[in-house]
């Protein structure tokens with residue numbers, strides 16, 4: 099097999115690899131992307147499909163998320179990608195939750211500039227019929243969140259790359275080793291000037307030494323999905339409740355978080371022990387995606403715990419309702435996770451090679467923005 103030559107090669111067909119291929123192709127590079135599986139089956143198709151700027155660390159990461167959102171919308175404009183601008187509601191049923199939301203708005207002017215504001219229980223119920231309004235004090239409305247359907251969106255981006263940017267997308271091809279300019283794959287040898295290694299949960303095969311000191315581990319999440327809701331019922335805004343405030347970096351600086359944390363530990367110990375917070379999103383065909391839990395280890399047993407699924411559903415119905423919450427699908431997802439709140443790992447283990455990983459629970463939200471920074475050389479660690 100003759101050696102083929104490109105400017106840029108990408109390892110991994112999840113959202114991080116796709117985003118780097120897009121950024122490189124947009125600046126005019128000849129690009130090849132290698133994906134080991136016949137189609138992407140990793141974290142990128144197992145998630146909620148939420149592009150979630152509101153949850154990100156204020157400052158550079160929030161701006162990166164907003165840029166990534168713009169790119170998702172550009173992708174949607176040039177394909178048949180379903181990407182409704184649903185916005186999101188953080189529902190406050192308890193005063194300590196409301197206090198965190200109000201403090202967030204008072205301390206993050208950039209979110210207010212984007213249109214984030216407190217809304218009444220009545221307005222929240224108008225923004226989503228799924229809002230349980232009994233006992234609802236108020237909610238944070240954020241207009242910036244998008245919903246994509248990951249099982250469709252990831253193949254759509256791969257198609258866009260191949261059809262509109264001429265990227266050579268090679269599924270079923272594993273990269274076995276790199277010694278630039280040579281790339282050894284199961285489909286022969288390639289030559290490239292630069293390579294982006296976006297291998298997701300596989301951080302043992304290529305450049306294990308680049309990962310060794312980072313503390314990267316794996317987070318396992320349990321997820322559930324209903325069938326399509328009857329009569330074309332639409333969720334509207336994506337919903338979450340108070341536990342989500344303990345999960346996302348956007349709220350970490352809020353002094354009022356302490357009271358909420360204390361109450362949650364006391365009232366919802368099982369949820370806290372299992373990293374449960376609950377989001378409700380919808381797929382293109384009208385099903386509802388519900389999750390999730392967070393369990394951290396290098397190696398996870400493959401089994402789901404029904405007690406975790408029950409706790410997710412119990413918490414869901416404390417703030418949301420829908421015509422049919424019977425579960426049609428359950429699955430687990432795993433993503434690499436960095437310690438200490440780091441939002442990504444970008445390292446250059448050898449000239450021309452960049453490893454990009456560790457986007458944790460925000461790869462759909464941040465990858466397009468991060469890739470643009472990395473490929474253009476403007477990336478600075480936040």
Ligand SMILES: Cc1cc2nc3c(=O)[nH]c(=O)nc-3n(C[C@H](O)[C@H](O)[C@H](O)COP(=O)(O)OP(=O)(O)OC[C@H]3O[C@@H](n4cnc5c(N)ncnc54)[C@H](O)[C@@H]3O)c2cc1C
Nearest residue numbers: 110112114134140142145146148273298431460461462463
């Ligand atoms: C349950 C769950 C819910 C989530 N919800 C959200 C959400 O709503 N919003 C959000 O922003 N983020 C969310 N995330 C996080 C997001 O899904 C991840 O951050 C993102 O998918 C990581 O993308 P990736 O490309 O690094 O990994 P992956 O999608 O796992 O892709 C890596 C790919 O690399 C390939 N690969 C590895 N090694 C090689 C090799 N040597 N040769 C060829 N191919 C190789 C693998 O086969 C794999 O397909 C969620 C994650 C999970 C698990």
